[in-house]
Amino acid sequence: MSEKPIEELxxxxxxxxxxxxxxxxxxxQHSLEEAMALFERGQALSKRCADLLDQAELKVxxxxxxxxxxxxx
Amino acid sequence: MPLFADPLSLYWTVTDLTRxxxxxxxxxxxxxxxxxxxxxxxxxxxxxxxLYFTLKDAGAALRCVMWxxxxxxxxxxxxxxxxxxxxxxxSIYESGGQYQLYADFVRPLGEGAxxxxxxxxxxxxxxxxxxxxxxxxxxxxxxxxxxxxTSPTGAALRDILNTLRRRFPLAEVILSPSPxxxxxxxxxxxxxxxxxxxxxxxxxxxxxxxxGGSIEDLWAFNDERVVRAVASSAVPVITGVGHETDFxxxxxxxxxxxxxxxxxxxxxxxxxxADLALALQNLTARAETAVQRSLSRRRxxxxxxxxxxxxxxxxxxxxxxxxxxxxxxxxxLAAMGHRLELYETRLEGMRERLISxxxxxxxxxxxxxxxxxxxxxxxxxxxxVSAGDVLRARVSDGTFAVRVTDGE
Numbered sequence: 476m477s478e479k480p481i482e483e484l485x486x487x488x489x490x491x492x493x494x495x496x497x498x499x500x501x502x503x504q505h506s507l508e509e510a511m512a513l514f515e516r517g518q519a520l521s522k523r524c525a526d527l528l529d530q531a532e533l534k535v536x537x538x539x540x541x542x543x544x545x546x547x548x
Numbered sequence: 549m550p551l552f553a554d555p556l557s558l559y560w561t562v563t564d565l566t567r568x569x570x571x572x573x574x575x576x577x578x579x580x581x582x583x584x585x586x587x588x589x590x591x592x593x594x595x596x597x598x599l600y601f602t603l604k605d606a607g608a609a610l611r612c613v614m615w616x617x618x619x620x621x622x623x624x625x626x627x628x629x630x631x632x633x634x635x636x637x638x639s640i641y642e643s644g645g646q647y648q649l650y651a652d653f654v655r656p657l658g659e660g661a662x663x664x665x666x667x668x669x670x671x672x673x674x675x676x677x678x679x680x681x682x683x684x685x686x687x688x689x690x691x692x693x694x695x696x697x698t699s700p701t702g703a704a705l706r707d708i709l710n711t712l713r714r715r716f717p718l719a720e721v722i723l724s725p726s727p728x729x730x731x732x733x734x735x736x737x738x739x740x741x742x743x744x745x746x747x748x749x750x751x752x753x754x755x756x757x758x759x760g761g762s763i764e765d766l767w768a769f770n771d772e773r774v775v776r777a778v779a780s781s782a783v784p785v786i787t788g789v790g791h792e793t794d795f796x797x798x799x800x801x802x803x804x805x806x807x808x809x810x811x812x813x814x815x816x817x818x819x820x821x822a823d824l825a826l827a828l829q830n831l832t833a834r835a836e837t838a839v840q841r842s843l844s845r846r847r848x849x850x851x852x853x854x855x856x857x858x859x860x861x862x863x864x865x866x867x868x869x870x871x872x873x874x875x876x877x878x879x880x881l882a883a884m885g886h887r888l889e890l891y892e893t894r895l896e897g898m899r900e901r902l903i904s905x906x907x908x909x910x911x912x913x914x915x916x917x918x919x920x921x922x923x924x925x926x927x928x929x930x931x932x933v934s935a936g937d938v939l940r941a942r943v944s945d946g947t948f949a950v951r952v953t954d955g956e
Contacts, residue, residue, distance in 0.1 A: 497834045510839065514835060518832075521835070533713040533719065534721065536721065537722075538724045
């Protein structure tokens with residue numbers, strides 16, 4: 476399991492780890508304590524993913540080329 | 549589709565066969581969206597407003613139909629002998645048993661040198677293998693960085709950004725601006741593609757786009773330098789040039805051709821934010837279900853264990869012992885009662901026997917008992933007396949003396 480702080484995970488990383496955790500939970504092979512810890516992390520990951528989706532705003536970067544007028548809306 | 553429409557029959561019906569063939573044709577990707585080049589003949593305009601004609605070349609003929617709606621947009625009018633390129637799809641007219649091209653757009657050919665040049669260059673690049681299907685690369689389903697080559701002031705860029713913002717704002721757009729028409733456009737487009745390819749890391753996909761225009765407006769996208777730059781781009785390219793009916797050579801060289809800039813942005817983002825949100829929701833629900841199930845499984849285990857513990861507890865054994873004791877006491881009492889009854893019965897029998905043996909009762913029936921006064925013994929045999937003996941006779945209410953008058 477990644478030890479990266481959750482706030483630093485990209486959507487793909489967070490989603491992949493969440494998927495792994497869900498698979499592990501569904502396999503029911505962990506102790507209760509471990510399972511609860513996994514679940515807690517899963518919830519945090521899920522929230523991280525949801526936040527990323529909610530906050531997603533298209534970032535537009537422009538390569539320096541000819542001098543065109545600035546970005547349109 | 550079953551091999552035979554009716555399982556009991558070895559024969560197709562004409563309708564089933566025709567329908568089967570029609571489906572074959574309509575399911576074929578290549579036949580759904582195609583351009584066919586040829587000469588118009590047998591043109592007919594019935595009052596329905598639809599247009600019927602045959603497209604032919606030196607080797608073959610193809611029946612074509614164009615519905616009234618599309619005929620209305622047709623410019624200029626068609627006439628027999630005209631060289632055209634027709635866009636549409638292939639299907640079967642069932643009641644006529646005819647496969648035909650359902651045309652939605654016709655462009656006159658031989659419109660000057662531009663089109664000849666288009667065909668020449670297309671044949672040349674095609675022969676080089678630049679358009680080969682094996683060259684097409686698959687596109688990432690979740691692009692992190694999307695390169696866009698287009699005019700920074702055009703409607704195409706606005707359409708692309710709106711579409712990307714709506715569908716997949718997780719991506720980063722890297723705009724590599726370039727003029728999209730005029731003589732300076734081809735080298736600028738090549739340069740813009742090169743700039744994106746030179747990025748570290750490079751974008752996951754590049755959109756090459758321009759809004760609609762005349763064949764001259766779109767000409768930069770038929771330029772050999774641009775087509776070669778698209779074909780050799782290390783990053784997969786999606787083209788979205790002009791409208792549905794416009795085809796340029798970059799479309800053939802691209803990994804994927806979209807009919808418009810908006811469609812190119814859509815094809816670049818096959819998975820949308822909404823799809824991701826749904827997947828996330830599903831995953832979260834699965835996690836909750838798994839934990840709930842795990843908890844309830846453990847709870848059930850605990851209940852079962854509690855039951856077993858209760859059954860095994862010393863208190864329980866004490867109860868059992870107490871119960872066994874009670875049971876024993878009950879059985880003991882029962883056994884005692886039994887025995888007393890038995891004794892009573894026996895005693896009663898004995899008493900009855902005793903009563904039956906009471907000599908008084910015999911005397912009352914008229915018998916008497918004789919005793920010898922000398923020794924008080926009961927006379928029960930003749931030999932015990934002699935003539936002249938005086939005996940005492942006992943009857944029920946007293947005694948009296950008797951004399952033996954004869955004897956041995």
